[in-house]
Amino acid sequence: MEGYAAAALLVAVGILTFNLIFSRGDEHLTSIQIQELDRLFRQSLTAMGLQPPYPELRDICLVLMGSVIALITYYFTLGRRHRRRREEITHSLICAREKVRRLESELKAIEEMEEDDAKKGKPGRKIRIFMEGAFDLTHYGHVNAFRLGRSLGHELVVGVNSSSTITQCKGPPVMTDEERCTMVSSCRFVDEVISGIPYVMTEDYLLTLMEKYRIDYVVHGDDPVIVDGKDVYAHVKKMGKYKSIPRTEGVSTTDIVGRMLLCNSRTLARKPVSRFMTTSSILTQFRGGMEDPEKDAKIVYIDGDWDMFCARHVNILREAKALGDFLIVGVHNDDLVQKKSCQSGNLPIMDLHERVLSVMGCKYVSDVLLDAPWSIGRDMIKSLRLSVIVGGPRYIEHGQKEDEERYGVAKELKIFQGISSSTSWSPVHDIVKRIQENRQRFQEKIRGKHAKEVEYYKKRYGRV
Incomplete structure (x- = not known):
């Protein structure tokens, strides 16, 4: 018109x-x-x-x-605009055709594998996917990669690089081996974790690993993995056992570390800035495996900021889930977290949607309450059919008064329960401290990583 x-x-x-x-x-x-x-x-x-x-x-x-x-x-005037629009649609159509071609190729490979298994008397064998990485400061971008990787088969096996080999190649990681393995194993899309994987795998090592763990395909992001001028996965590609997935745009470990470097009490108050586009479809995809509670289920509730979701958070949620059949996790909004953490620096590091996705990726979580209230009232308890309310991580160290504000009604109704792993304040403070103590090293690392990311997007979208 x-x-x-x-x-x-x-x-x-x-x-x-x-x-x-x-x-x-x-x-x-x-x-x-x-x-x-x-x-x-x-x-x-x-x-x-x-x-x-x-x-x-x-x-x-x-x-x-x-x-x-x-x-x-x-x-x-209008003719040129319409011509540009036609060119954009043509480009999108070419990309869509390429994606269909790739999916058809993958489907054909799976069908051939199933036929081969049937001939060998192994009908219905599950296709196992392998991914590996450092997964330092594991975030929802990693979780999305696991989701995409697992979608190419039936089971996902993830190898976690050892701290010693990571240190040799690019400096020590922020999180320990145990913390990184805990995070990966807690992901709802991961079926098996292999610890101690070398940061650079040789051809013999990878082939032996594939045979030992019955790996059908090796999956990695679509950015090239070049070490000493050689493609790490070249031999797997020749075997036809390599698949690539697109990286999750809008989030990276480099970006998150950069935010933490700005998090200190002398910085002016700010809200977390995220470039990730949270859509309803991505929330639905992350919800994979979540089901509604049974009629007589014992529903447990725990709330918190869940900022920089880490191994300590996982341990808290594991303990909370053990107290019932169905675990609802409340996530406080950015303004509330900033207000309650005002004496502890510029928090949260991640915005509400990022923190929600991080929580949804944990296999112990049954459902998530977005923008959870600070004080848990009787109406909320009745509406969500809560049987047990667990004390979440505190915003202030030794914050007994904070507990009374948040859980006063639950204590009156005698449905409140504390757990040892959640009595201390939010784990985000410890992670920020680790980054701040190595500020110079991380600043240099960020500059190098940022240049690589710019080059990646330039190649992918033809940016100038």
């Missing part, structure tokens, strides 16, 4: 323009040649059986010349 309105406007402008031109050129319209042309034109209309009155030649000229101007103007 906008195009038609613009075209009509252009015609009107053309007519008015030529009207001005012809208002000064009446002598041309009264010349003998023009009068003779007008007479022939009227005779032609009469011969065609059309009855007068006939349009003036002047009016016909105005319409024709106005239309020409309108068409020329359209070509140089």
Whole structure:
């Protein structure tokens, strides 16, 4: 409709323009040649059986010349925009066809593998996918990668690089081996974890590992893995056992470390800035495996900030889940976290949606309450059918008064229960401290990583 309105406007402008031109050129319209042309034109209309009155030649000229101007103007304005839009649609169509081709190829490979297993007397064997990495400061981007990797088969096996080999290649990780393995094993999309994987795997090592753990495909992000000028997965690609997945845009460990470097009491108050686009579909995809509670289920509730979701959070949720059948986790909003943590620096590091996705990725979580209230009231307890309310991580160290504000009603109803792992304040403070103590090393690391990320997006989207 906008195009038609613009075209009509252009015609009107053309007519008015030529009207001005012809208002000064009446002598041309009264010349003998023009009068003779007008007479022939009227005779032609009469011969065609059309009855007068006939349009003036002047009016016909105005319409024709106005239309020409309108068409020329359209070509140089709207026409170019439509042409660009056609090019964008064509590019999207090419990408979609390539994706369909890749999926068809993967489906064919799976069907061939199933046929081969059937011939060998192994019908219904599950396809096992292998992924590996450092997974330091494990975040929802890693969880999404696990989700995508597992979607290419039936079971996902994840190898976690050892701290010693990570240190040799790029410096010591922030989290310990045990913390990183705990995070990966707690992910709802991971079926098995292998610890102590070297940061750079040799061909012999990877082939032995694939045989030992019955790995069908090795999966990695679509960014190349080059060590000493060689592709780490070149031999697997030659075998036809390699699959790639797109990286989760809008989040990276580099970005998160950068936020923590800005988190200190001297920095002006700010809200977390995320470039990740949280859609309803991504929330649905992360919900994989979550089901509604049974009618007589014992429902447990725990709340908190869950900022920089880490191994201590996992241990808290594991203990809470053991107290019932169904665990609901409440996540406080950014303003509330900032207000309650005002004496502890610029928190939260991650915004509400990022923290929600991190919690949803944990296999101990049955459901998530977004923008959870600070004080748990009777109406909320009744509405969610809560049987047990567990004390979550504190915002203030030794914050007994905070406990009374949050869980006073639950204590009155005698459904409150504390657990040892959640009596201390939020684990985010410990993680931020580790980053701050190695500020210079991480700043240099961020500069190098940022340059690589810019180069990746430049190649992927043709950015200049």
